[in-house]
Amino acid sequence: MELxxxxxxxxxxxxxxxxxxALGADEGLTRYVGGAVRDDLLHLPFSDxxxxxxxxxxxxxxxLEAAKLRAVPTGIDHGTxxxxxxxxxxxxxxxxxxxxxxxxRATIAFTDDxxxxxxxxxxxxxxxxxxxxxxEVYDYFGGTDDLLARRVRFIGEPLExxxxxxxxxxxxxxxxxxxxxxxxxxxALAACTARANDLMALSRERIADELLKLLxxxxxxxxxxxxxxxxxxxxxxxxxxxxxxxRLDLLVKTEAxxxxxxxxxxxxxxLVPQDGQIAGDIAARLxxxxxxxxxxxxxxxxxxxxxxxxxAYFAGSECAVDRLLLGGxxxxxxxxxxxxxxxxxxxxxxxxxxxxxxxxxxxxxxxxIERRWVEAGFPAGADxxxxxxxxxxSARG
Numbered sequence: 165m166e167l168x169x170x171x172x173x174x175x176x177x178x179x180x181x182x183x184x185x186a187l188g189a190d191e192g193l194t195r196y197v198g199g200a201v202r203d204d205l206l207h208l209p210f211s212d213x214x215x216x217x218x219x220x221x222x223x224x225x226x227x228l229e230a231a232k233l234r235a236v237p238t239g240i241d242h243g244t245x246x247x248x249x250x251x252x253x254x255x256x257x258x259x260x261x262x263x264x265x266x267x268x269r270a271t272i273a274f275t276d277d278x279x280x281x282x283x284x285x286x287x288x289x290x291x292x293x294x295x296x297x298x299x300e301v302y303d304y305f306g307g308t309d310d311l312l313a314r315r316v317r318f319i320g321e322p323l324e325x326x327x328x329x330x331x332x333x334x335x336x337x338x339x340x341x342x343x344x345x346x347x348x349x350x351x352a353l354a355a356c357t358a359r360a361n362d363l364m365a366l367s368r369e370r371i372a373d374e375l376l377k378l379l380x381x382x383x384x385x386x387x388x389x390x391x392x393x394x395x396x397x398x399x400x401x402x403x404x405x406x407x408x409x410x411r412l413d414l415l416v417k418t419e420a421x422x423x424x425x426x427x428x429x430x431x432x433x434x435l436v437p438q439d440g441q442i443a444g445d446i447a448a449r450l451x452x453x454x455x456x457x458x459x460x461x462x463x464x465x466x467x468x469x470x471x472x473x474x475x476a477y478f479a480g481s482e483c484a485v486d487r488l489l490l491g492g493x494x495x496x497x498x499x500x501x502x503x504x505x506x507x508x509x510x511x512x513x514x515x516x517x518x519x520x521x522x523x524x525x526x527x528x529x530x531x532x533i534e535r536r537w538v539e540a541g542f543p544a545g546a547d548x549x550x551x552x553x554x555x556x557x558s559a560r561g
Contacts, residue, residue, distance in 0.1 A: 167205050168299040169201065169301065171297060171298060171299035174213070178251075179251070179252040180213070180249070182249045185231070186227045186231035187217050187227055187228075188217075190297050192295075194216070194217040195216055195217075195294060196294040197214055197215065197293045199214075200214065201294045202290060202307075202311065205292070205301070216257050216258075216259055217258055218278075219258060220274055221240045221258050228245070233248065233249050235248075236248060242257075242272060243257050243258035243272065244258075259274065259276060260274055261275045262284050262328065282302075282304050282319075283305075283319060286332050287319065288303075289307045291307050292307050311343075313345075314346070315344060315345075315349060316340045316344045317352060318351070318352050322354075323355045326355055326356065326359045326362065330365055330366050331374060333356045333362065334378065337387050337391050338374060338381070341387035342381045348390060353390070357396065360394070363396075364400060371400055372450035376429070377428070383416050385412050388412060388435070392409065403436055403437055404436060411434040411438075411490065412431060414490075415430065416431075418489045422494035422495070429452075429456050429460055429463070430463055430489065433459075436460070437464070438465055440464055441461070443460045443461045462479060462480075463483060463486035468490075468493060472488060472500050473500070473503060473538075474539065475487075485497050509548060512530050515530060519556070519560070520560070529555055529559040532555050532558075532559075533551060536555070537551060
């Protein structure tokens, strides 16, 4: 079965026609490549469209500027130029071949051979390209058959591809989680299992980025079960054990029931030990942002708040929702997600105006008022005034 893209629809994308014309797409110099081609053939939504070209980077810049288009040398040493057309960025990369690799980075040379460029990509489903004029899809390694079979398969020998870039181990599982069906490709799984220790050579930022992308798919549980069953993560995240799969599975189901969008940090919290300190240490090791570190540490706890609004007021709604979802409480999580935390209706100045002496007693009294106000369910009006009067009386002795 011949697969094609809708060439006319693609040309209507913002800024695309001018770039294609400038880079000789109708003469066979430039094609659509990568994830957008794959996703379109699967009838999945996609946003960015990347181009590959036989032109060298300096030629790309020259042609874009001649067409009055902005050319940004975003990665020109590696062959990538970003064309800005009608205010929209389009990434253009010259055809390349690998000269040398060390598992983390590659030394490249430019080529004009489409198959040679496709051969340096990781999986067959990512090596597709399409003619902007006709919509014809070029497939050198059986990627379209793999798409139809929902199979993720390395191009060539899996062990060699992993040796070129160790991150491909995690990428294999992410792509299987998103596009695969059934058991993973046996050759690929065997290679990833055999080379799992290679992950230790990668920066923790790259590992975190790939892991969080995997956890963001609709249901990562089956794929994560395969990974933990084959000790894929043990070299870099030994704290994640198979028993955590029950928590992840419960969380995925609870997110769906609540209608709250899935979140990869929340899902990571289900996998790490349910201890805030350990979770925080893992977040630091993965070089997560300060915000993500705090969230992971707060969420990774077996303690489901009895009073969700009180907990949300002091710890934040985000953490409260995370804990409720992790505890399997879809309805309460939905309530807190829609709840707007109230603001304490009095401040220290008002207490002084009511006769309290300035000093530490003001802060102490305000804290006592706030604590009682939250515990009482955020009363207003006369009930709140009665609470304030009682605390003022107590503060005055």
